[in-house]
Amino acid sequence: MATVEYVHVDKEYPNGTCAIEDFNLFVEDGEMMVLVGPSGCGKSTALRLLAGLDPVSHGELRIDGTRVNESSPQHRNIAMVFQNYALYPHMTVRRNLEFPLRMMKLPKAERVRRIEEAAGMLGINELLERRPRQLSGGQRQRVAMGRALVRHPRVFLMDEPLSNLDMKLRIRIRSEIAS
Structure with a gap:
């Protein structure tokens, strides 16, 4: 596992909607962190930013101290499981x-x-x-x-x-x- 850092992270969409503002979080190597909050507060967006599925508007994301803002999802070595499963239907x-x-x-x-x-x-x-x-x-x-x-x-x-x-x-x- 790895350390994860959100440093003054903002996510603003092109229409001006601010999904995350000045988010700061440090997760230790091996630590399990749970984000809890009401629907629409930015929990899933925070995960999508770390996974590289959405770009960060401002701030830094770090994995093991290395900035990953510009790294593609496949180069982050992150596994993400969504509620909607995302399985290949034609495969066993x-x-x-x-x-x-x-x-x-x-x-x-x-x-x-x-x-x-x-x-x-x-x-x-x-x-x-x-x-x-x-x-x-x-x-x-x-x-x-x-x-x-x-x-x-x-x-x-x-x-x-x-x-x-x-x-x-x-x-x-x-x-x-x-x-």
């Missing part, structure tokens, strides 16, 4: 988990190991040969989490990723993510 669960590992050009043995590890942690071993349309909302959410976990990214960003999981599994997954 196994292929969805494997996809980012193939893009990283990892050897087959390492891909298999990481998929088995994530599937075991998330309790989705029996789902590996199914397609997303054959899964419940909670199962899809676990697959999306798995796709992020297999990458071993420097930073995990989660935008309401556990909302469709039952309480028992939600508690277990939180402790797994934190460790």
Whole structure:
């Protein structure tokens, strides 16, 4: 994991709407941080800025002390899980988990190991040969989490990723993510 810093970050849209103003935050390496607030207060925008999906208007974003404002999303080594899953419908669960590992050009043995590890942690071993349309909302959410976990990214960003999981599994997954 890595340290994350927001230093006097602003996000203003072209129409003049200010989504985030003078946001400052420091997250320690290995620390789990939760942003809580009402709808529309900028929580998701803050995550999107760090992921590189939206540009920062003013201020600095740093990962491990390095400014990343101009870095493309693929060069930040961040995994982001959204509430809406973003799974490939034509691929099995196994292929969805494997996809980012193939893009990283990892050897087959390492891909298999990481998929088995994530599937075991998330309790989705029996789902590996199914397609997303054959899964419940909670199962899809676990697959999306798995796709992020297999990458071993420097930073995990989660935008309401556990909302469709039952309480028992939600508690277990939180402790797994934190460790």
